[in-house]
Amino acid sequence: MYPTVALSLTVCMFIACSSACSTSCVCIKDKATCRTPDPSGLVLSEHIREVVLQDLNASLLTNNTFSANSQWSQIETLEIWANGGESLGSRVFTGLSGLTYLGYHNEHMFYMEYDAFYGLDHLKELDFSTNIRLQTMSFLISMYSKNLPRLNKLTLTGLHSYYVETINADYNFFQSIAGLDIQRNITYLDISNVTFGEFNFQAFIQNGLCDSVHKVYLRYATFLNIQGYVAEETCSSLEVLDISDSLLPNIMLDFTISKIDFLCRLTMFYFNIEELYINGLGKYMMTPPLQDDRDGDLSSCPYKMRKLSLENNLIKRLNYTVKLHNDTQKTMEWISLAGNILEFISPLFLSPSFNLKYLDLSSNQLHKMQEHYEDMFELLIQNNTKLNVLKLNRNGIARIPSNMFLTNTELEVLDLSDNNLSSLDFNIGRLTNLKVLNLSYNAISYIDAQTRDTMEQLAAATNSHKLRIDLSNMPYICSCDDNHMETIQWIHRNLDTFITSPREDYMCTLQDERLYIFQNALEKTKSYCRVQRVKRDLAISLSIVCVFLLIGIAVFLKIQGIRRRQRERKNLLSQIEVGEFPKKFLAFLSFSSDDAELVVNTILPRLNSELQLKTGTSRVLVCSGDRHFRPGYALGEEIIRCIEDSAVTILAVSKNFCQKEWCRKEVQETYDQNKPIVLLLLERVEPDEMGKVLRKLFSRYAHASWISDSNGGHMEPDWSILCDALLDLTVEQSEKNTFKLKWLNWFSS
Structure with a gap:
């Protein structure tokens, strides 16, 4: 049996990939991963459509490397990780006529020929990331040509980032991307992790990119100067903009984060954006943004925003009432404020977004709002009746107000983990759509009978889906107390019904000993309680016996004392009567x-x-x-x-x-x-x-x-x-x- 299997595997590998002795290839289904300095000697099977080349020496690439073998014309996806060669030669991708995706990464490349992309007429996605030494002008010249006519997605992450020099995203930059003689239909543009000496929004518009680009990513970038950021026309095609963790000029930081009540005409460029990610910008500011108590009237701004992410911005307070355009109120579905230092959020900040489905408030300091403004904390999401996902984990919250989730009947995911909750006395009975309830890493030592009944009823009410409740990593106590014992038994009984998380994450403490609930905790606790019960009964019995014994002794001594006193008194009277009393008087x-x-x-x-x-x-x-x-x-x-x-x-x-x-x-x-x-x-x-x-x-x-x-x-x-x-x-x-x-x-x- 074993020799037959080994022979079959060898044949399969041979059919899938064949190469020179210096080359090692691994093939899985229609994908081949090969380590070779020179791919010209590779022979691929007919069904291979995706190839990854590692340790390639770029100086060995010529216009015959891929054109000499017709098999390369069948490849649709090619990923190249080069570690040698300072330039990319002329027409080196000739022969890859069927290629739709090309990823080329070479940290040592300085220069590329203007016609390096020749022959890639069907290429739709170009990933030119991690080419950290490549001269920007060399790349732009190659993009000026009529090559890559069908290019849709372009990734330039880390371009020329090895040096102190900056990149100017000016008219020429965007013209080369859009194509000088051919108008490419670029829909995706990622220029993250670079330093811009200049970034010109007007140039972006003038080269027609606002008619095609849907997504722009400028993460971990540094902007020394921004031109034309106040545009008087809307970028009609732009749907996603991500400038997270970037360093903007002070005026742009102030414009982007702090001044929400600016005039609509100054933000026309962003009207059609559906997803805006501006995470991590606040870390570059001297004072946390959005702490004033003014109202922002955006009711005349027709934003189409669906997702807004303001994570890791050192935002401390959002005592802010935002008036949104009717269309914006309807479209806003996703907000993340995670990783800030939020101590207070006005319910009026969230209430206009009545169609909100996802809200992430994790990793903040909302325990201060719960402690000092519990009435407002209870009303925080009252108007967001269509919420599906709510994350309040890692906020140090010690108590959830009883009626906080009364109107959020469509909740499917509720994350309250990593807080300081010591009891579960809030109302969850109406959350019949709940799929995930995460309560792990809190300060709960036992779960009371009413809460246990509510969870069981909730699990039974969710007929169309399965409810999963995470109650792991709590300081449960294994003791003879009824609440503690019943909690352990209940968790043990419901593991395979609705309680989730690895079994080893459920532990309890018995007399300073940590026990696994799903191993021997219940058995050891019952044994311990039996011993304690015997000791208690024995102590009570002995106490009762001792009490009765002491009472008997006391009664006996009392009777004896009375009798003795009677005898002594009788003797005294007798002594007095016969004149034998030792005292005269x-x-x-x-x-x-x-x-x-x-x-x-x-x-x-x-x-x-x-x-x-x-x-x-x-x-x-x-x-x-x-x-x-x-x-x-x-x-x-x-x-x-x-x-x-x-x-x-x-x-x-x-x-x-x-x-x-x-x-x-x-x-x-x-x-x-x-x-x-x-x-x-x-x-x-x-x-x-x-x-x-x-x-x-x-x-x-x-x-x-x-x-x-x-x-x-x-x-x-x-x-x-x-x-x-x-x-x-x-x-x-x-x-x-x-x-x-x-x-x-x-x-x-």
């Missing part, structure tokens, strides 16, 4: 002598009797200075003794009490002995009137009050509660003393 009542009548005659006897009822004893349980201080002993010593002999101290506080020196000493002594203290307010006393210690006790502990009434007064809370509090405080103090004693014994042992 249950309470020491401290009061001011100014309050003695109330305290001694009313409060003291009632308190003592209430305590006796609680404890079931007849002994005196309340100590007071007037009754129990020993005569002849120092007051200080008696205060200390009585406080030590009592379990609890009751301070009968009044304004007089706060002012008495001995009362303050009793308070301080009780505080120093760390005894339980109960405040009994005999009247309203402001905290500022109390001493430091008394004020601290007042703000920290609850107190009792004696309330005067028509019955001689009563206690709040009542006597029973007060007595219970005194007994409970006595029990707590006893427990503290017992605990302290145990710790002291333990440390001493």
